[in-house]
Amino acid sequence: MTERFRAFRIDERDGQVRAAFESLTVDDLTPGDVVIRVAYSSINYKDALAATGAGKILRRFPLVGGIDLAGTVVESADPRFEPGDAVLACGDGLGETVDGGYAELARLPSGAVDPIPPGLDARSAMAIGTAGLTAALALHRIETNGQTPALGPIVVTGATGGVGSIAIDLLAARGYEVAALTGKTDARAYLERLGAAQIIDRRAFAKPPGPLGKATWGGGIDSVGGDVLAALLATTRPNGNVAAIGLAGGAKLETTVMPFILRGVSLVGINAAVIEPALRAELWRKLGGEWKPRHLDEIASREVSFDELPDVFPEFLAGRIVGRVIVRIGG
Numbered sequence: 001m002t003e004r005f006r007a008f009r010i011d012e013r014d015g016q017v018r019a020a021f022e023s024l025t026v027d028d029l030t031p032g033d034v035v036i037r038v039a040y041s042s043i044n045y046k047d048a049l050a051a052t053g054a055g056k057i058l059r060r061f062p063l064v065g066g067i068d069l070a071g072t073v074v075e076s077a078d079p080r081f082e083p084g085d086a087v088l089a090c091g092d093g094l095g096e097t098v099d100g101g102y103a104e105l106a107r108l109p110s111g112a113v114d115p116i117p118p119g120l121d122a123r124s125a126m127a128i129g130t131a132g133l134t135a136a137l138a139l140h141r142i143e144t145n146g147q148t149p150a151l152g153p154i155v156v157t158g159a160t161g162g163v164g165s166i167a168i169d170l171l172a173a174r175g176y177e178v179a180a181l182t183g184k185t186d187a188r189a190y191l192e193r194l195g196a197a198q199i200i201d202r203r204a205f206a207k208p209p210g211p212l213g214k215a216t217w218g219g220g221i222d223s224v225g226g227d228v229l230a231a232l233l234a235t236t237r238p239n240g241n242v243a244a245i246g247l248a249g250g251a252k253l254e255t256t257v258m259p260f261i262l263r264g265v266s267l268v269g270i271n272a273a274v275i276e277p278a279l280r281a282e283l284w285r286k287l288g289g290e291w292k293p294r295h296l297d298e299i300a301s302r303e304v305s306f307d308e309l310p311d312v313f314p315e316f317l318a319g320r321i322v323g324r325v326i327v328r329i330g331g
């Protein structure tokens with residue numbers, strides 16, 4: 001294909017990360033057997049870290065940013081896909097080692113591509129995006145490890161963020177009592193509408209209570225890490241599960257083995273980028289069906305054009321975004 005298209009590409013020169021719109025052809029992209037006309041992408045925390053250089057996300061330069069995308073197949077060497085198929089991709093190295101979703105055309109290894117499931121279109125798939133897939137993976141993993149609503153309330157940290165918002169929606173729909181931990185106490189009404197039964201000021205978890213505190217929570221879905229995760233582990237009830245997803249508050253974890261060996265608490269690691277493809281496809285089917293977030297329009301109320309994309313990254317890094325931001329590429 002000789003068509004030229006716009007891409008938001010990230011490069012590093014003299015140790016400085018720079019990102020800009022460029023005109024590319026498909027042959028400029030990393031190898032793949034499926035070419036996709038991108039309709040929508042989204043902004044995840046990782047995208048903001050990558051595009052600004054605030055975090056070391058890219059493992060090769062230059063690279064088109066965007067860890068997820070949804071659109072239509074243009075051509076495919078894999079017989080699983082045909083031109084015109086509606087598809088999405090999240091993880092599998094997109095925007096890290098493989099040119100990602102911030103481009104009008106993408107070329108991906110077919111193993112990274114899933115059909116958009118019934119119940120979703122390209123826009124709603126990106127309203128869910130990597131954040132929603134990650135929240136669904138966390139729910140799947142803790143339930144596989146025995147979590148039930150009867151074990152007690154689930155704490156969702158970074159509650160107003162993309163992962164947090166969708167996690168609250170999914171958990172509440174499955175009958176869990178949700179305690180939303182947030183730094184934005186003015187977002188109470190938003191969090192309650194998603195299904196949170198309690199809103200907790202982030203400062204209440206700023207310091208772990210020691211190796212063990214009062215056993216209060218059934219478990220947690222944690223996007224924050226650091227002392228917040230340590231405090232959550234120390235206050236989780238026997239046999240509860242805490243899913244560790246992110247590090248918005250810090251990568252360091254200072255804890256003891258006490259929650260694990262005295263209360264049988266499990267720390268469940270979540271990485272949507274290395275999910276098994278069959279489970280990824282199953283979770284997408286659920287996200288379009290019985291697990292479809294009930295408040296998607298409210299969670300992803302902000303849509304920006306491709307041109308506006310760079311302006312939004314600083315807001316993400318400052319933790320000012322509520323919910324998800326969809327990026328309209330060609331949709």
Ligand SMILES: NC(=O)c1ccc[n+]([C@@H]2O[C@H](COP(=O)([O-])OP(=O)(O)OC[C@H]3O[C@@H](n4cnc5c(N)ncnc54)[C@H](OP(=O)(O)O)[C@@H]3O)[C@@H](O)[C@H]2O)c1
Nearest residue numbers: 045158159160161162163182183246247248249271272319
């Ligand atoms: N493991 C995976 O596969 C995977 C996948 C996706 C994302 N992640 C990670 O999960 C985290 C959340 O991602 P996201 O896309 O949901 O990001 P996001 O939309 O920016 O949400 C992060 C939320 O964390 C809270 N927060 C921000 N700065 C904080 C700080 N200094 N201390 C404590 N809380 C802070 C804020 O919520 P409140 O104001 O409500 O507290 C913020 O909205 C990131 O670390 C991301 O890299 C991991």
